[in-house]
Amino acid sequence: MFRRILLVPALLAVLATPAQAQTSSLRILLTNDDGYQAPFTLQLRQALVAAGHEVTIVAPAGDSSGVGTSINIRFGTTVEAAEMSPGVWAIAGSPADAVSFGIRTVFAGDPPDLVVSGPNQGENVAAAVNHSGTVGAAITAVEVGIPSVALSTARAGSAFPSAAGSVAFGVKLVNRLAATARNGRLLPAHTALNVNYPAVPTGEVKMARLGRMLPITVDYLPATDACPRCYRLAPLTATAPDPVPDADRTLLSSGAVTVTPLTSSWEAGPVVTSRLSDRLDGLTP
Template sequence: MIPKTNPRILLTNDDGVHARGLKVLEAIARELSNDVWIVAPALEQSGAGRSLSLHAPLRIRQFDEKRFSVSGTPTDAVLIGVQDLVKGKKPDIILSGVNRGQNIAEDVTFSGTVAGAMQGMQLGIPSVALSQAYGFKKDDPIEWDTAQTFGAPILRRLFDLKWPEDVLININFPDAKVEDVTEVEVTRQGRRDQHILHGERRVDPRGEDYYWLAFKGLLSNPPEGVDLRAIYEGKISVTPLHMDLTHGETLGKLKRMLGGVPPRS
């Protein structure tokens, strides 16, 4: 169980060490503890997922006693932070975020924010990913106050819960002002019925084609109880995630069809 009094907290993100969301996360963490460490990527790593920097050295920059950047991915940052940069005892909890944008449904599979928490979980440390949704209200600013207002109270409640070692908690704050947030809903990971990621073909000044990946602003029609629906309805979504991607029903069918001596023709 996470200590209620002054836990050691390690912060990371995928938007980079100077991102606004990391400042929001630091404010949240300092409501809970004065033993706060930051080890974050030097540059934005959105969409990096669980990638590792296996073919380049990692460079560390130290800003103060407990604040570092790593020239790599969120996974790199958490690994090096826990292994070497956080001195003395290891962190009691790892917080990743606050991401600029929601990490819900299939987004979690390529999210660097979720990956940072996943690496913490793999190292045996309770870990939480936090994201602030935006873009649902045209041209409105990102509602960082929503994450900052509700972040620490929700985390305090989580500190009372000992969740399984192979589970991370994924929190998404809705694109809504503080006074318009209706409730916290514990949700399942959803799945969109719209394909929103696309590559837009463009032409550079030399006449060569290139592609810019982007998301289309299309809403799905998700069922009740999933993260997508909660965010659409202005609720805070809290989802327990784990690494076991095995599909149980298909596993049983495959065992019946393929189990035993391998076929030769």
């Protein structure tokens, strides 16, 4: 079942299914933050190719989790990148570096129709998206006008029991976007979809709002065994419910696949901007 919550009309138009939609073949740049050999990404590539799409992997050479939108703009430096096998590129950099290199070099002069990032090993919900390399790669694509999808698979302890389901859903989602594109537009301008697949799916797909709380954060514990001034990082799991109604974190924990539209803009809304403008009125340099 697909539940529509707080969805802009343009996105509703994209996701609405025509009576006899035909899936178009897409040229896809596939990346992740787990490295070009990440098994979930290789499985998704195989499944997308089987569905008729042209897929090129451009991903970090190794694990680059938690680096957000970090990108190398130190002009004059060098970056190492190579095609490791046909259609599979590895770059010594972040996921954002991989997407930027892929668009400007691998797809030079003919950008991909879609960037897909993932499936990540672990969910990316609520405030965690600010630090996610998976989401950072997707945001890098929409910054230059290419629609993107970030796909993550929820954990159950240290396991991923729904990994195959997340791969299959990724193909279904890409096919739906292709089949419902209006005037060649897969998504509204400068829009990415942040998609999280639950560990135990209930069969529902729900549009979700971006939560505010980090599901897992970091605690700092004295570690004098390592050095007198050392602190050891330890996980600190959130137990309070997210304050946002229909938050992605909340709906994912209930077993729904969550879809949250994102943009690359961090600009505050007009109400906040107006109130701050009033408070700063008359302020001079």
